[in-house]
Amino acid sequence: MSELAEALGRVARRRLGGDGVEGVTRLSAGATQEIWRFVLRHGEARTDLILRRAPGGTRVPDTAVGLEIEARLIQAAGSVGVPVPPVRHVLEPGDGLGHGFIMGVVEGETLGGRIARGDALAAARPGLARQCGEILAGIHTLDPDRFPTLRRATPAALIGQYEEAYRASDWPRPVFELAFRWLAGRRPPPPARPRLVHGDFRNGNLIVGADGVRAVLDWELAHVGDPMEDLGWICVNSWRFGVADKPVGGFGTREDLWAGYEAAGGAPVDRERALFWEVFGSLRWGVMCAGMAAAFRNADPTVERAVIARRASETEVDLMRLLAA
Amino acid sequence: MQDQPAPGEILAAVARFLREVVAPETAGHTAFNARVAANALEMMRRQLDLAPAAEAAERARLAALLGMGGDLAQLNAELSRRLATGDLDLATPGLAEHLWATTLAKLAVDQPTYWGYRAALAERSMAPD
Numbered sequence: 001m002s003e004l005a006e007a008l009g010r011v012a013r014r015r016l017g018g019d020g021v022e023g024v025t026r027l028s029a030g031a032t033q034e035i036w037r038f039v040l041r042h043g044e045a046r047t048d049l050i051l052r053r054a055p056g057g058t059r060v061p062d063t064a065v066g067l068e069i070e071a072r073l074i075q076a077a078g079s080v081g082v083p084v085p086p087v088r089h090v091l092e093p094g095d096g097l098g099h100g101f102i103m104g105v106v107e108g109e110t111l112g113g114r115i116a117r118g119d120a121l122a123a124a125r126p127g128l129a130r131q132c133g134e135i136l137a138g139i140h141t142l143d144p145d146r147f148p149t150l151r152r153a154t155p156a157a158l159i160g161q162y163e164e165a166y167r168a169s170d171w172p173r174p175v176f177e178l179a180f181r182w183l184a185g186r187r188p189p190p191p192a193r194p195r196l197v198h199g200d201f202r203n204g205n206l207i208v209g210a211d212g213v214r215a216v217l218d219w220e221l222a223h224v225g226d227p228m229e230d231l232g233w234i235c236v237n238s239w240r241f242g243v244a245d246k247p248v249g250g251f252g253t254r255e256d257l258w259a260g261y262e263a264a265g266g267a268p269v270d271r272e273r274a275l276f277w278e279v280f281g282s283l284r285w286g287v288m289c290a291g292m293a294a295a296f297r298n299a300d301p302t303v304e305r306a307v308i309a310r311r312a313s314e315t316e317v318d319l320m321r322l323l324a325a
Numbered sequence: 326m327q328d329q330p331a332p333g334e335i336l337a338a339v340a341r342f343l344r345e346v347v348a349p350e351t352a353g354h355t356a357f358n359a360r361v362a363a364n365a366l367e368m369m370r371r372q373l374d375l376a377p378a379a380e381a382a383e384r385a386r387l388a389a390l391l392g393m394g395g396d397l398a399q400l401n402a403e404l405s406r407r408l409a410t411g412d413l414d415l416a417t418p419g420l421a422e423h424l425w426a427t428t429l430a431k432l433a434v435d436q437p438t439y440w441g442y443r444a445a446l447a448e449r450s451m452a453p454d
Binding site for chain 1: 361409411424428441
């Protein structure tokens with residue numbers, strides 16, 4: 001039995017009320033997180049669980065909020081009715097597994113293309129955009145003061161962060177220059193009430209079933225800022241999976257998203273501000289893709305990384321359609 | 326003169342091997358990465374086919390737009406600088422046309438099936454290649 005499985009077995013007995021674990025399987029080899037699936041044994045019962053932890057147990061990437069904070073965000077969101085996976089245990093130093101947490105498995109679809117186009121979810125799709133609006137309104141009720149270590153980011157600071165990353169890539173992209181200039185000219189003032197922003201709320205980070213959204217995943221880019229950022233990000237072209245007339249994740253309309261948001265207590269949606277964040281979102285994803293070229297040459301020389309780097313041009317055509325149609 | 330088959334033909338054959346032989350006979354991450362590798366080789370084949378003419382046209386447009394010579398990297402750096410300062414913008418004659426032509430040429434190599442690219446071609450009433 002591997003060292004990891006042995007440590008998980010001890011955690012199962014001490015923290016999870018089980019007898020042991022079996023079927024420990026690695027699901028992803030991400031650069032920022034490891035994800036493992038395993039089965040908790042408890043007498044005759046078997047429960048599927050997920051372990052998320054920092055690579056090798058310890059390395060914590062700079063940009064993410066940290067796995068302990070991520071677990072606390074998930075728990076806080078769950079307490080206000082946001083669908084999330086149940087957090088079973090946040091790792092402690094004595095567990096011998098490094099930084100991370102253990103959560104329950106939520107069954108459902110996570111692949112964006114199947115959520116946007118698959119037959120299995122055809123009946124659920126018409127309600128998803130409104131539900132996403134309701135969920136975002138719930139996330140935006142969370143008290144930012146409970147998370148003092150989260151980054152506070154004004155619109156100007158966020159633009160500056162991505163502009164700096166783009167300049168560091170040292171590769172001229174006239175379309176990105178055009179977009180940065182457009183954003184600078186339309187930058188909204190800092191929000192009157194900065195809210196807790198999920199930061200990566202999009203098709204691809206949702207678990208969806210026949211009954212709708214079952215869980216919101218990937219809280220590692222959460223910060224405190226303009227809540228409209230979340231409403232713009234889910235409309236970015238890159239998550240529409242080819243369904244052109246459904247800007248919200250390829251499954252719904254902006255009107256449904258906004259109506260759900262406002263009906264669930266979210267602030268009235270400012271259309272101009274939402275468009276600003278949609279353009280920002282395309283540019284943000286473009287800068288992230290472009291940055292994969294450096295990651296490919298340094299830390300992660302895989303074909304997959306190289307191919308993602310070459311997807312930056314997708315956001316250039318998206319930006320041209322938004323700004324120069 | 327190098328012998329035949331040409332690089333593009335060999336790249337196409339390796340991509341077919343990865344997609345039609347390796348991917349079906351493997352599983353999980355290996356099968357997935359075999360398909361990703363096939364896509365990457367097909368991208369490189371398109372770059373060999375399309376980029377020489379597209380980049381020559383791009384360079385000619387940039388030289389006219391900026392009134393200077395230089396290689397593609399220098400010209401794109403100068404265009405970027407002038408866009409950042411606001412010396413040039415979408416109101417500049419020829420600028421939008423240049424950015425559109427350059428962007429569509431990049432997508433024809435990188436992701437010709439990307440739906441946003443197909444939509445842009447349709448909106449601009451251009452037949453896909």
